[in-house]
Structure formats: structure tokens, C-alpha cells
Amino acid sequence: MLVLTRKAGEKIVIGDNIEVTVAEIKGDSVRLALHAPKQVKIYRGEIFEAIVEENKQAATNIVPDALDSLLQVKGQTKASKLKLPEVK
Structure with missing residues (x-):
């Protein structure tokens, strides 16, 4: 398992076509924005x-x-x- 530290607004890229952005951090909650092709099921x-x-x-x-x-x-x-x- 890979564990990464990111701040709000920072991204993680998976492969060539999946992007995960930390959209917001509030207390114990982290809001993520996922950008991936439509055929990728999330x-x-x-x-x-x-x-x-x-x-x-x-x-x-x-x-x-x-x-x-x-x-x-x-x-x-x-x-x-x-x-x-x-x-x-």
C-alpha cells in the first residue's frame, strides 16, 4: 500500500488517465475530486x-x-x- 500526504488542491495521478485531487479538508473529512474516463468504474x-x-x-x-x-x-x-x- 502506498501512503501519500497531500494538501488541499494537490493532485495524485494514477496511470495515464486518472487524476485524484484533494478538493477540501474539513476536520476529519477529506473531499476528493476524481477525474477518470467514463469506462473506469469508481x-x-x-x-x-x-x-x-x-x-x-x-x-x-x-x-x-x-x-x-x-x-x-x-x-x-x-x-x-x-x-x-x-x-x-
């Missing part, structure tokens, strides 16, 4: 963690009957005979 840490957890839950809640019907359309075997990877 999330607050707690939101990103919630998305990861939701994706894990979605991956573990596979309904075998629904999977069987999808596989039958493709001419595959039953889901119960497949070795699906374990999601951690």
Missing part, C-alpha cells in the same frame, strides 16, 4: 464490498431445475451431473 469502498457480496450470493443461489432446463436447450447433461466450481 465506487465507494462499502458499495464495492456490497456488490462483491451480492455477486457471491447470486453465484451460490443456482437453482438446479432452472439450470437443467437451460442445459437441455443446449443439449447438455443434467446440472446434477456437472462438477460446478465452489464459490468462496
Whole structure:
């Protein structure tokens, strides 16, 4: 982990196209301005963690009957005979 000290108005550049500017410092809060291409997804840490957890839950809640019907359309075997990877 890289730890940097910056004052209000100072910048950090990540790669060729991401710029982080310290916009304001008030007490214990720091306001950051992020400039990045539209295709770069930027999330607050707690939101990103919630998305990861939701994706894990979605991956573990596979309904075998629904999977069987999808596989039958493709001419595959039953889901119960497949070795699906374990999601951690």
C-alpha cells in the first residue's frame, strides 16, 4: 500500500488517465475530486464490498431445475451431473 500526504488542491495521478485531487479538508473529512474516463468504474469502498457480496450470493443461489432446463436447450447433461466450481 502506498501512503501519500497531500494538501488541499494537490493532485495524485494514477496511470495515464486518472487524476485524484484533494478538493477540501474539513476536520476529519477529506473531499476528493476524481477525474477518470467514463469506462473506469469508481465506487465507494462499502458499495464495492456490497456488490462483491451480492455477486457471491447470486453465484451460490443456482437453482438446479432452472439450470437443467437451460442445459437441455443446449443439449447438455443434467446440472446434477456437472462438477460446478465452489464459490468462496
